[in-house]
Amino acid sequence: MQEAAISFQDVSMKRGEQQVLKQISGQFPQGKITTLVGPSGAGKSTLLKLCNGLLSPDEGSITILGNPLENWEPVELRTRVSMALQSAPMISGTVEENLTLPYALQGAEVDVDKMRRIIKEVGLDVDYLQRDSKDLSGGQRQKVSIARTLLMEPDILLLDEITSALDRASRQEVEELIQHIHKTFGTTIIWITHNLEQAGRIGHYTWVLMDGELVEQGESSLLEDPQNDRVRQFVRGDEA
Numbered sequence: 001m002q003e004a005a006i007s008f009q010d011v012s013m014k015r016g017e018q019q020v021l022k023q024i025s026g027q028f029p030q031g032k033i034t035t036l037v038g039p040s041g042a043g044k045s046t047l048l049k050l051c052n053g054l055l056s057p058d059e060g061s062i063t064i065l066g067n068p069l070e071n072w073e074p075v076e077l078r079t080r081v082s083m084a085l086q087s088a089p090m091i092s093g094t095v096e097e098n099l100t101l102p103y104a105l106q107g108a109e110v111d112v113d114k115m116r117r118i119i120k121e122v123g124l125d126v127d128y129l130q131r132d133s134k135d136l137s138g139g140q141r142q143k144v145s146i147a148r149t150l151l152m153e154p155d156i157l158l159l160d161e162i163t164s165a166l167d168r169a170s171r172q173e174v175e176e177l178i179q180h181i182h183k184t185f186g187t188t189i190i191w192i193t194h195n196l197e198q199a200g201r202i203g204h205y206t207w208v209l210m211d212g213e214l215v216e217q218g219e220s221s222l223l224e225d226p227q228n229d230r231v232r233q234f235v236r237g238d239e240a
């Protein structure tokens with residue numbers, strides 16, 4: 001059995017009055033890309049937020065890099081388990097200011113050489129450090145957002161629909177970038193995508209979440225011929 005970077009044991013979670021996650025048990029294997037798919041409202045983003053302690057479960061237990069969620073110090077956890085979002089939020093100011101923000105918030109210094117290395121790693125020239133963040137294209141914003149997570153040298157990257165708002169060319173670039181990061185640093189990746197073709201292509205493993213239940217988990221090839229009826233309908237596009 002593959003070692004788990006994160007494991008869930010009977011995790012349930014309410015948001016408001018709604019039961020959003022129902023007794024989820026499963027593992028995200030260390031050093032692999034796991035894609036997380038399911039209809040809108042299935043609970044995918046909620047599940048991702050449990051993986052870096054932005055939310056805590058009502059019931060059940062979560063183990064992250066060998067330690068129970070509740071034992072992690074929040075800042076330390078978010079350094080080791082970093083998240084990038086579809087909207088790639090930026091503060092007004094330069095790319096450099098955006099990259100250094102998490103450090104500034106902690107009163108820490110940034111290694112300038114490392115910042116230059118990482119901006120190049122994500123495929124942008126070092127000149128971009130002085131650009132105004134509002135002048136970036138969608139694809140460039142997403143690269144800066146990924147660079148910001150990489151500065152922390154996370155063990156685990158959580159990606160929430162990071163290519164959904166991008167055009168085809170940028171989507172491909174960002175996809176290749178994530179695969180490059182995965183290969184270079186051995187980072188464990190958990191990637192929510194609504195694009196099933198992408199989920200099957202880039203994932204080693206896939207979780208299918210429907211109505212708060214984990215209905216399938218296994219190698220991503222499961223999307224080609226799902227055994228579960230509901231998953232088959234979802235993959236065929238009958239269940240949005």
Ligand SMILES: Nc1ncnc2c1ncn2[C@@H]1O[C@H](COP(=O)(O)OP(=O)(O)OP(=O)(O)O)[C@@H](O)[C@H]1O
Binds near residue numbers: 015018020041042043
């Ligand atoms: N802050 C909140 N307060 C109350 N309910 C919430 C909150 N955030 C999410 N929900 C509800 O929890 C359910 C699951 O939401 P979640 O965002 O986890 O689903 P999702 O699978 O990521 O959906 P999508 O693909 O549309 O992003 C939804 O019904 C949503 O309305």
